[in-house]
Amino acid sequence: MTHPPDTGPAPVLALKGVSKSFGAVRALRDVSLELLPGEVHALAGENGAGKSTLIKTLAGVHRPDAGQVLLDGEPVVFHGPRDARDAGIAVIHQEPTLFPDLSIAENIFMGRRPRRALGRIDHKATRAATAALIRRLGVDLDPDRPARGLSIADQQIVEIAKALSFDARVLIMDEPTAALTGSEVARLFGVVRTLRDRGAAVLFVSHRLEEIFEIGRRVTTLRDGARIAGEPLAGMTEDDLVRRMVGRDLDELYPKQDVEPGEVVLSVRRLTREGVFTDVSFEVRRGEIVGLAGLVGAGRTEVARAVFGVDRWDAGEVEVAGRRLRGGAPSVAMAAGLALVPEDRRAQGLVMNLSIERNIGLTGLRTTARAGLMNRGAERSRSLDWAVRLQVKYARIADAVATLSGGNQQKVVLAKWLATGPQVLIVDEPTRGIDVGTKAEVHRLLGALAADGVAVLMISSDLPEILGMADRVLVMHEGRISAEIPRSAATEETVMAAATGRAAA
Amino acid sequence: MPESLTRAVRWDTVVGALLIALLLLSFGCVDGFGNALNLSFLLGNTLPIALIALPMTLLVVAGEIDLSVASTAGLSGAVMGRLWNEGMAIEQIIPLCLLLGVVCGLVNGLLVTRLGLPSLAVTIGTLAAYRGIAQIVLGSDAVTDFPSPYLEFAAGRVGDSFLPRAFLPFLVLLAIAVVLLHATPFGRSLFAIGAGEEAARFAGIRVKRTKLFLFVATGTMSALTGVFWALHYASARYDNATGLELSVVAAVLLGGIDFDGGKGTIGGAIAGVFLLGASQNVMSLLSVSAQSQIVVTGVLLVVSVLGPRVARQLAVARRSA
Numbered sequence: 001m002t003h004p005p006d007t008g009p010a011p012v013l014a015l016k017g018v019s020k021s022f023g024a025v026r027a028l029r030d031v032s033l034e035l036l037p038g039e040v041h042a043l044a045g046e047n048g049a050g051k052s053t054l055i056k057t058l059a060g061v062h063r064p065d066a067g068q069v070l071l072d073g074e075p076v077v078f079h080g081p082r083d084a085r086d087a088g089i090a091v092i093h094q095e096p097t098l099f100p101d102l103s104i105a106e107n108i109f110m111g112r113r114p115r116r117a118l119g120r121i122d123h124k125a126t127r128a129a130t131a132a133l134i135r136r137l138g139v140d141l142d143p144d145r146p147a148r149g150l151s152i153a154d155q156q157i158v159e160i161a162k163a164l165s166f167d168a169r170v171l172i173m174d175e176p177t178a179a180l181t182g183s184e185v186a187r188l189f190g191v192v193r194t195l196r197d198r199g200a201a202v203l204f205v206s207h208r209l210e211e212i213f214e215i216g217r218r219v220t221t222l223r224d225g226a227r228i229a230g231e232p233l234a235g236m237t238e239d240d241l242v243r244r245m246v247g248r249d250l251d252e253l254y255p256k257q258d259v260e261p262g263e264v265v266l267s268v269r270r271l272t273r274e275g276v277f278t279d280v281s282f283e284v285r286r287g288e289i290v291g292l293a294g295l296v297g298a299g300r301t302e303v304a305r306a307v308f309g310v311d312r313w314d315a316g317e318v319e320v321a322g323r324r325l326r327g328g329a330p331s332v333a334m335a336a337g338l339a340l341v342p343e344d345r346r347a348q349g350l351v352m353n354l355s356i357e358r359n360i361g362l363t364g365l366r367t368t369a370r371a372g373l374m375n376r377g378a379e380r381s382r383s384l385d386w387a388v389r390l391q392v393k394y395a396r397i398a399d400a401v402a403t404l405s406g407g408n409q410q411k412v413v414l415a416k417w418l419a420t421g422p423q424v425l426i427v428d429e430p431t432r433g434i435d436v437g438t439k440a441e442v443h444r445l446l447g448a449l450a451a452d453g454v455a456v457l458m459i460s461s462d463l464p465e466i467l468g469m470a471d472r473v474l475v476m477h478e479g480r481i482s483a484e485i486p487r488s489a490a491t492e493e494t495v496m497a498a499a500t501g502r503a504a505a
Numbered sequence: 506m507p508e509s510l511t512r513a514v515r516w517d518t519v520v521g522a523l524l525i526a527l528l529l530l531s532f533g534c535v536d537g538f539g540n541a542l543n544l545s546f547l548l549g550n551t552l553p554i555a556l557i558a559l560p561m562t563l564l565v566v567a568g569e570i571d572l573s574v575a576s577t578a579g580l581s582g583a584v585m586g587r588l589w590n591e592g593m594a595i596e597q598i599i600p601l602c603l604l605l606g607v608v609c610g611l612v613n614g615l616l617v618t619r620l621g622l623p624s625l626a627v628t629i630g631t632l633a634a635y636r637g638i639a640q641i642v643l644g645s646d647a648v649t650d651f652p653s654p655y656l657e658f659a660a661g662r663v664g665d666s667f668l669p670r671a672f673l674p675f676l677v678l679l680a681i682a683v684v685l686l687h688a689t690p691f692g693r694s695l696f697a698i699g700a701g702e703e704a705a706r707f708a709g710i711r712v713k714r715t716k717l718f719l720f721v722a723t724g725t726m727s728a729l730t731g732v733f734w735a736l737h738y739a740s741a742r743y744d745n746a747t748g749l750e751l752s753v754v755a756a757v758l759l760g761g762i763d764f765d766g767g768k769g770t771i772g773g774a775i776a777g778v779f780l781l782g783a784s785q786n787v788m789s790l791l792s793v794s795a796q797s798q799i800v801v802t803g804v805l806l807v808v809s810v811l812g813p814r815v816a817r818q819l820a821v822a823r824r825s826a
Contacts, residue, residue, distance in 0.1 A: 348703050350704055351697050
C-alpha cells in the first residue's frame with residue numbers, strides 16, 4: 001500500500017520547505033507536503049497546529065515567507081486565490097457560502113454563464129451543464145432549486161460541482177464533515193471517491209479520526225506549525241495518530257467512570273411543541289450521562305431549548321428535582337439548577353466581543369452583585385477561578401473570547417455554566433469542531449461532573465462520543481423518542497437504526 | 506502593548522479631549538464665551554439634549570434606537586399647554602405628561618419587542634405620529650403663561666453663577682445613569698444584549714423585558730424634557746424640540762456609543778453632548794446661521810459614526826505592524 005514517491009505518479013501540487021509567520025507567531029515551519037493524483041491525503045493536527053495556514057498557502061491566500069509551492073513540479077507564485085483557482089485548485093469549506101436566492105445552476109456558473117446571441121444568458125445551457133456536473137458526482141439535485149433551504153451537505157455538493165466546472169485537479173476539503181450527519185458523510189465520501197478515481201488529488205482535513213482512516217491513504221500530521229510525520233495510514237491506529245497530533249499519550253479517549261445513578265433530577269413528561277417534537281418523555285438521574293442521539297433535524301436541539309426555556313412548549317411538563325418548572329424563561333430554568341451549553345457556540349454560547357471575564361460573569365450577574373451593585377472583585381475571581389479550573393488557554397482574562405481557539409471558546413462556555421453550580425447540565429454538540437486534545441478534556445470533565453452527582457444530558461451527532469460517554473442512549477427520530485438503549489446494547493447499528501426509523505429497539 | 510494602544514485611541518477619550526480643547530480655545534479666543542450668562546445659556550440649551558441622551562445611551566448600547574424622542578417631547582409640551590389652558594393645576598399636569606411619556610415609550614417598546622419590528626422603522630413612524638397628535642392637541646397655539654416659580658426654575662441660575670438651576674437635578678439623573686450602566690447587573694446585561702442578543706438570552710437575561718423598560722425610560726425622559734423645554738423657553742407649542750432627535754443621536758454617537766450596540770460609556774455620551782452644545786454655542790457667538798449649524802451637526806453625525814471605526818482600524822493596523 002505504500003507509495004514510494006520516486007516511482008509513483010508525480011505530485012500535482014506540493015509544498016517544499018514552506019515557512020510562514022504572522023508577527024511573532026510561526027504558523028508554519030519548514031513544511032513539505034505532496035498531493036498525488038488519484039489519492040486522498042489527510043491532514044491532521046490540533047487546532048492551531050497550522051492546518052488553516054497550510055490550506056490558505058495552497059489556495060493562494062497566503063504567500064510563503066520561505067520555501068516553494070510546486071505545481072506539476074514547477075515552482076509557482078500565487079498572487080491570490082484566483083491564481084490558485086485558475087491552476088485547478090479548489091477549496092471546499094466547512095460551511096459553504098452560496099447566494100441563497102440564486103438557483104444551484106446560477107451559483108455554479110456565477111459570472112460566467114453560457115451566452116447566446118446578443119449576450120443573452122443561455123438558461124438552458126446553464127441548466128444542462130449543471131445537471132451534467134451533478135450527475136458526474138452521482139447525486140440527485142435539481143439545478144433550478146434555489147440554494148436557500150439546501151442542507152449544508154447539499155451546499156457542499158454544489159461547491160464541489162462548481163470546483164469541477166473549473167476543471168479542478170486538486171480539491172482541498174477543510175473539515176467538510178463537521179456539520180454533516182452520518183448518511184451525508186457517507187454520500188460525501190462517495191463523491192470524494194468518484195473524484196479520486198478520476199484522478200483528482202484530494203487534501204482532506206477532519207477532526208474525526210475514523211473519517212481520516214476511512215477515506216485517506218496517507219496522512220500528514222502537523223503540530224505547532226511543524227510537520228511531525230507524513231506516512232501511509234495503513235497499519236496505523238487511531239492512538240498512533242493522536243499521539244503524533246498531541247505529542248503525548250492520551251488517557252482513554254472516553255473516560256466515563258461507572259457511577260451508581262442517584263435519584264431522578266430531570267424529568268420530562270409528554271413534552272410537545274407542535275410541529276417540532278411530540279410526546280417526549282425521559283428522565284435523567286444524578287450521576288448519569290444520558291446521550292441524546294438522532295439525525296440533524298430530529299428535534300434534539302429543540303427539546304433542549306424548550307426544557308431550558310428558550311422556546312415555549314405546548315403540552316407536557318418538566319420537573320427539576322421534583323419541582324415543576326415554569327417554561328419559557330431561561331432565567332427560571334437557571335434558578336431551578338439547569339444549565340445549557342448550546343449548539344451554536346459563537347451565537348448562543350458566547351458574546352464574541354466581550355471578554356472571557358465578562359462572558360463567564362454573565363451567568364452570575366445577580367449572584368455576585370452586592371446590594372444591587374456589581375462586585376467587580378467577586379466577578380473577576382469567579383471568572384478566573386473557572387477559567388483556571390477548566391484550563392482555558394488565554395493571555396489575559398480581559399481578552400475578547402473571539403481571540404481564543406474554538407476549543408478554548410468551548411471551555412469558556414462550559415466555565416460559564418459550571419460556575420452556576422448546575423444540578424442538570426445539558427450539552428448540545430459539546431465537542432463539535434474542537435481539536436482532539438480539548439475534546440478529551442471535555443469528555444474527562446463531563447465524566448467528572450457526573451461522578452460529582454450532576455445529571456448530564458448530552459446531545460451529539462458524534463456516535464463514538466455518544467457510545468463512549470453515555471450510560472443510556474435516547475434516540476430521536478422525526479420529533480419523537482424512537483428508542484432508549486442501555487449502554488450495554490448501544491452500538492452504531494442499534495442507534496442508527498433507531499435514528500433513521502428503521503426499527504424500534 | 507496592545508492594551509495601552511487601544512486605550513490610547515479609545516474614542517470617548519478622544520471626544521473628552523476635543524471637548525476640553527474646544528472649551529480652552531473658546532475661553533481664549535471667542536468674545537463673550539466665558540461670561541456667566543453665556544455659559545448658562547450654553548448649559549440651558551444643551552440640557553434637553555443631555556437629558557434624553559442618558560436613556561438613549563442605554564438604548565443604543567442595547568442595540569436599539571428611539572427617533573421619536575423629540576416628538577414625544579413636543580407632544581408632552583403640547584398636552585401641557587392644552588391642559589393648562591383647560592384650567593388644570595400644573596402640579597397635576599406634570600405627572601400626567603410623564604405618564605404620557607410612559608405610554609409613548611410603551612407603544613414603541615411593544616411594537617419592537619412583541620412584533621419584532623426594527624426600532625429604527627418603528628420610531629420613525631411614531632416620530633411622525635406623536636408630532637401629528639401634538640398638533641391636533643394644541644393646534645397652532647403657543648401657551649406661555651405658566652406659573653412663574655416654574656418658569657424661574659427652568660430658566661433661572663443658581664445665584665450669580667453660570668449654573669442653571671435645572672442643572673442640579675440633571676446631575677442626579679446623570680449619576681443614576683452612570684451607576685445603572687456601569688455598576689449594576691442591569692448595565693452589564695445591556696452590553697451583552699447589544700453585543701450578542703441571542704447569547705444574552707441563552708444566559709438567562711430577559712431581553713424583551715429589558716428593552717421594553719429602556720423604551721419606557723426613554724419616553725418618560727423625553728416627556729420630562731418636553732415639560733422642561735416649554736418652561737425653559739416659556740412657550741408650549743406643538744413644534745417644540747423639532748429635530749432634537751438629530752442632536753441627541755449625533756451627540757450619543759459622537760460620544761463613542763457604537764451604533765451596532767454593545768459599546769459605549771455615559772461619560773463619552775455626555776462629552777459628546779457638550780461638545781455638540783459648545784460648538785453650537787460658539788457658532789452662534791460667531792454669527793454662524795442656524796442653517797449652517799444644522800449642517801455642522803449633520804457632519805458631526807457622519808464623523809462620529811466614522812471616527813470610532815477609523816480609530817479601531819488604526820489600532821488594529823498599529824498592533825499588527
